[in-house]
Amino acid sequence: MTDLSRLSNSFLPDFSHIYVEEGAKDFPMAKDILKRLPNAEVIPVQDYKSVFNRSGQDFQAQKKSMKLILALKKDGFLYKATDVVQDAGFQNFYYTTPMLNCLYNCRYCFLQGMYPSANLVVFVNDSDFFDAARRELDSRAVKDEPLLLSISYSTDLLAFENIVPWTRKWIDFCKTNPDLMLEIRTKSALFSAIDDVRPVDNIILAWTLSPNIIANAYEWDAPPLARRLKAVKEAIAKGWKVRLCLDPVIPIPDWEHVYAEFIQMISKEIPAEGIRDITVGTFRMGRDFFKRARKRLPPSDVYYQDYEDRDGVISLPKNESAAIAEKIKGQLTDIIDENKISIWN
Numbered sequence: 001m002t003d004l005s006r007l008s009n010s011f012l013p014d015f016s017h018i019y020v021e022e023g024a025k026d027f028p029m030a031k032d033i034l035k036r037l038p039n040a041e042v043i044p045v046q047d048y049k050s051v052f053n054r055s056g057q058d059f060q061a062q063k064k065s066m067k068l069i070l071a072l073k074k075d076g077f078l079y080k081a082t083d084v085v086q087d088a089g090f091q092n093f094y095y096t097t098p099m100l101n102c103l104y105n106c107r108y109c110f111l112q113g114m115y116p117s118a119n120l121v122v123f124v125n126d127s128d129f130f131d132a133a134r135r136e137l138d139s140r141a142v143k144d145e146p147l148l149l150s151i152s153y154s155t156d157l158l159a160f161e162n163i164v165p166w167t168r169k170w171i172d173f174c175k176t177n178p179d180l181m182l183e184i185r186t187k188s189a190l191f192s193a194i195d196d197v198r199p200v201d202n203i204i205l206a207w208t209l210s211p212n213i214i215a216n217a218y219e220w221d222a223p224p225l226a227r228r229l230k231a232v233k234e235a236i237a238k239g240w241k242v243r244l245c246l247d248p249v250i251p252i253p254d255w256e257h258v259y260a261e262f263i264q265m266i267s268k269e270i271p272a273e274g275i276r277d278i279t280v281g282t283f284r285m286g287r288d289f290f291k292r293a294r295k296r297l298p299p300s301d302v303y304y305q306d307y308e309d310r311d312g313v314i315s316l317p318k319n320e321s322a323a324i325a326e327k328i329k330g331q332l333t334d335i336i337d338e339n340k341i342s343i344w345n
């Protein structure tokens with residue numbers, strides 16, 4: 001299941017053009033972003049959807065020259081997490097979308113099936129997001145548990161931190177809201193963008209790690225494994241306890257051996273006491289997103305396996321996915337306690 005036609009590299013688009021919604025241009029975050037990109041041509045638009053939702057866009061062609069769109073989020077600030085997202089035991093689990101789309105281009109990413117465009121939308125009305133989070137905190141169903149909020153669900157927020165300091169804003173908000181638990185999931189090597197922040201118990205920095213062969217084949221444009229590991233070690237050295245996400249585990253030929261070596265390497269590189277927990281999951285995607293993502297060119301073998309449709313979620317057959325996860329879990333117990341490993345199935 002490998003596609004080595006394109007090796008990953010690290011890059012930041014030049015953002016030659018920035019579309020700015022009329023109503024967004026005076027927001028401090030919009031002004032700050034425009035100041036960071038002084039050479040970009042600014043194109044005013046009434047509504048970001050007129051650019052983002054146009055029909056007939058070529059997702060992969062746009063990926064080669066992503067444009068930035070600054071907009072206002074009007075509604076839908078927090079969403080209840082769906083079954084494809086791993087909750088690691090939290091009952092009040094939400095996600096939020098301060099940005100749409102990602103600098104990276106993982107072949108298994110649901111964003112290819114979710115959005116008609118690969119351009120990046122940044123919502124700049126941060127205080128509306130925070131007001132919505134406060135409301136949800138007050139009305140959460142299980143009051144004696146925190147509200148777990150994934151802030152990097154439809155993007156990789158930390159990867160973009162040098163242009164859009166959204167991660168830092170959420171961290172500041174979280175510090176004053178102890179009932180909130182933030183998960184900041186990333187493949188970025190950019191821990192340096194927040195390395196002055198003191199570790200906070202209710203913030204989970206989570207790195208998705210994959211064996212090199214999988215990162216190279218499927219995680220296009222994301223930092224190579226060595227750089228992600230370096231970022232993880234930097235975070236741990238600053239006192240953070242990090243979450244490691246082996247997700248998705250992709251069963252390439254000889255995967256057991258590939259993952260066994262990978263986990264051995266993690267155990268040598270990352271001090272066990274710096275690992276908060278580890279999540280493990282196999283590929284899954286909502287049915288509608290899957291159908292659209294599968295049509296994207298170039299085709300990826302990720303979309304041509306023997307999957308089953310479980311209540312609208314496309315995934316490996318349950319017993320197969322469970323067997324893979326159990327195998328990985330067995331290998332991981334050499335690193336951390338079993339009760340710190342959570343599995344999506």
Ligand code: SF4
Nearest residue numbers: 102104105106109155
């Ligand atoms: S890093 Fe995450 S959000 Fe970004 S392309 Fe990869 S899977 Fe998608």
